[in-house]
Amino acid sequence: MQARDSAVKQTGGRGQRGTFTEAGRRAQIVAAAIEVIAELGYHRASFARIADRAGLSSTGLISYHFNGRGDLMREVVSEVIKLADGYMRPRIEAQTSYAARLRAFIEGNLDLCADHPQELAALVEVIANSRGEDPGMVAFLDVTEGTLAIQVEQLRKAQAAGEFGAFEPWTMIRAIRAAIDDVVRRAVRNPALDVRAAGRELADLFDRATRRTA
Amino acid sequence: MQARDSAVKQTGGRGQRGTFTEAGRRAQIVAAAIEVIAELGYHRASFARIADRAGLSSTGLISYHFNGRGDLMREVVSEVIKLADGYMRPRIEAQTSYAARLRAFIEGNLDLCADHPQELAALVEVIANSRGEDPGMVAFLDVTEGTLAIQVEQLRKAQAAGEFGAFEPWTMIRAIRAAIDDVVRRAVRNPALDVRAAGRELADLFDRATRRTA
Amino acid sequence: MQARDSAVKQTGGRGQRGTFTEAGRRAQIVAAAIEVIAELGYHRASFARIADRAGLSSTGLISYHFNGRGDLMREVVSEVIKLADGYMRPRIEAQTSYAARLRAFIEGNLDLCADHPQELAALVEVIANSRGEDPGMVAFLDVTEGTLAIQVEQLRKAQAAGEFGAFEPWTMIRAIRAAIDDVVRRAVRNPALDVRAAGRELADLFDRATRRTA
Amino acid sequence: MQARDSAVKQTGGRGQRGTFTEAGRRAQIVAAAIEVIAELGYHRASFARIADRAGLSSTGLISYHFNGRGDLMREVVSEVIKLADGYMRPRIEAQTSYAARLRAFIEGNLDLCADHPQELAALVEVIANSRGEDPGMVAFLDVTEGTLAIQVEQLRKAQAAGEFGAFEPWTMIRAIRAAIDDVVRRAVRNPALDVRAAGRELADLFDRATRRTA
């Protein structure tokens, strides 16, 4: 049984000594993990380095709050997905045409990357490096896969509606995803990179690639 | 079946105890490393697992033949780049138009991936995970970057020749590279994936994305 | 009898499993290191042997408490220098003439050696074997050099005061140091050696060598 | 049975490929060992580094010619002692008084050190670091001890003859030895050191320390 069972308690209490809420501690550790993963990569983000970044004196505290490395990584992914979802969904849903939604998806991803490069880089790192290591992680890979499936469905509808041309939608969506993630990876290492401009370029690129040819 | 089947020759006579010539042993270890990296990923490819795969009794032997992990990884990259270059170059140079060369590049990459999924997956893994860890590795990152620069130059020429439309060539080439590598990554985990078909799809995709619009 | 007897305190109650406070554990390890270095020499004093001597189950614990071999050795040196300084300083400062101070220095060193042969032997071993290996160690070599410089200054003053004759003070002080350290080295291997008597002999020797000739 | 049994053969033969005589190879390796020991110290002088210095491609060759590290070190000691003896003996025997012989001994040692700093430094290193490691080494420690005993005898005779004053001769000779060795140690690291001048200073020093006081 883990400490996480007693989450969201004691927010106010006597918190005199900087005592964190369970949830607060977890959030603090996740934030540190995101930074370290973004800077050093998935496999160099050890508990020791994360604890150091978080200002904690012991790695034991991380093990105490998370049920292993997998649990922490899952939380990192979950946190960033939540952030991304909250940012992206309204932007996409504000569009009416399929093409506009695709553009909003691509540019939205990279606008978000401009604001939160570390978060997205950490997400990409963790997803890319999660082999079968953690069974619990598979759930998130499934989520990712599920998101792609939804987007594939959108592409199919756009094709059926005659707005998009003929192409294999899975290949297309994976190419889009890969291109975006590549920019994300480079963005965190090269702050001078104009991520938003790259977003516009990619949106143009995939607009041409998807549009029905005259 | 063991990795030693590939690219390995024994020194002489009865070879009873498996004494290899220097180059042979190195090749054997590199082959084993490629397999392990492709299967387990860069950072789980420890000397112990590579030695085990190669049927060696000690990790010390790897240290004996390679000047550290970086040296081995460099050899892996070098070996695969050599393989890829030998395969790709004639195919590309056989084409006359820029568009045909781009198609040959994309399809060639993935045809090669169909024949050598592990080699390409290992290459992608190592390149992706080589942070500043090894100074000697930077050389290969530079090679990679240099290759991209050459391809960018091709794109520019195609634009100048009016064969390709207007787009930012660096963004384009990185999107292409990312899309290919994504297929490579998935191919090694999912043997059912039709890599050649994905190659044709991507070639079509980027053909539309690069062609001058009427 | 174990090294833990020296300079070690347990945290609290029944201390059944040997959990030490940070400082206590460090002290215990340093004490074990001193013993092992004195007995086996600097380069045979591996973490494994030190851990064994200290009754620890893993070398990892030493790495946990010390930032590498250099850190441990620095602590060894620091500890013994502190011990020596506390012992020597009052004895020397109690003397009024330069000659008496020189005698107090020599005899004090070897009286201390009689009481703490291992500590001094370890000090001599570590200092003698610290090549440029550890940058942090250079600091201690500088301390040692600085101590010599101070003593050289004393010799010069004694010469200026007419108490000592003409000689090159650096050569003199190094000869003294070398002679003392030689006794220290032999003392730890040969418990029968009368270290205090050797101290008196050396004091006499260098008294004759330094005194102004009539 | 070792290769050394067939020593001093085939000096002339077909030595077409740079084939060394057994003795020649041993000498070459000993010379390389001396250099490495002098530069890096006893315990960093691994077979690998010695082979590298000697221009050999394998450490196996060293193991082939020497019956272990101890054997090589013994040869190093033996070689340097032979050199030193040939240099020192005539110089000392040319003197008539005990005091002059002592001076010749000290200055001779350091004149030799000026000409052969590495040889003497290697000797000092090996002697100082030879614990009970090698039983065969004990023989050389005994030789060293025996040499000291002879010198002690000389001191006693000088005292009996009234040329020297009253002191404990073992302490005296060890102080002399230690002072000389200290200069040797520093000489190899600091080429600017005026070793011969230090020799004269030490000779003066110990002349005052040994002479009968008026």
Added chain:
DNA sequence: CATGAATGAGGTTTCATTCAT
């Protein structure tokens, strides 16, 4: 005589985790 591939022990260090306090 010589080679150099192979070996296995031993070195330091980092890692995630556990557990008494």
Added chain:
DNA sequence: GATGAATGAAACCTCATTCAT
């Protein structure tokens, strides 16, 4: 809730030595 000392596995590397050729 929190701490941080302790653990043991695993990592890479170097070492001296052996042995088939």
